[in-house]
Amino acid sequence: MELVAKILIALVAIEHIYILYFEMFAWETIGKKTFKSLPSHLFAPTKALAANQGLYNGFLAAGLIWSLFISDPIWSKNIAIFFLLCVIIAGIYGAISASKRIFYVQAVPAILALILVLVFL
Numbered sequence: 243m244e245l246v247a248k249i250l251i252a253l254v255a256i257e258h259i260y261i262l263y264f265e266m267f268a269w270e271t272i273g274k275k276t277f278k279s280l281p282s283h284l285f286a287p288t289k290a291l292a293a294n295q296g297l298y299n300g301f302l303a304a305g306l307i308w309s310l311f312i313s314d315p316i317w318s319k320n321i322a323i324f325f326l327l328c329v330i331i332a333g334i335y336g337a338i339s340a341s342k343r344i345f346y347v348q349a350v351p352a353i354l355a356l357i358l359v360l361v362f363l
Contacts, residue, residue, distance in 0.1 A: 265296030
């Protein structure tokens with residue numbers, strides 16, 4: 243189960259690398275397909291804001307990836323817990339402020355990973 247926990251951490255990190263990509267580099271293409279509730283004319287003027295959000299998602303991914311390479315098991319677990327909690331909080335906030343779908347796409351995988359980390363690492 244330790245391996246499953248690490249795989250889930252990696253999947254959450256990959257998801258945030260994808261979010262980084264589309265918010266920083268494909269906001270006006272993939273962003274439009276993802277956030278259909280936003281009027282199309284808002285994507286160009288919000289490109290810099292989306293890129294800033296994407297950068298933060300990159301930091302979350304970097305922290306999760308870093309946790310997988312820390313040799314000390316206690317530090318690895320603590321770093322994974324911290325960054326998974328950050329993802330969960332961001333997912334909950336996104337669900338409240340933007341779309342309930344964000345909770346299921348972003349927070350639920352991180353919650354599952356956190357449970358496995360707490361139980362098996």
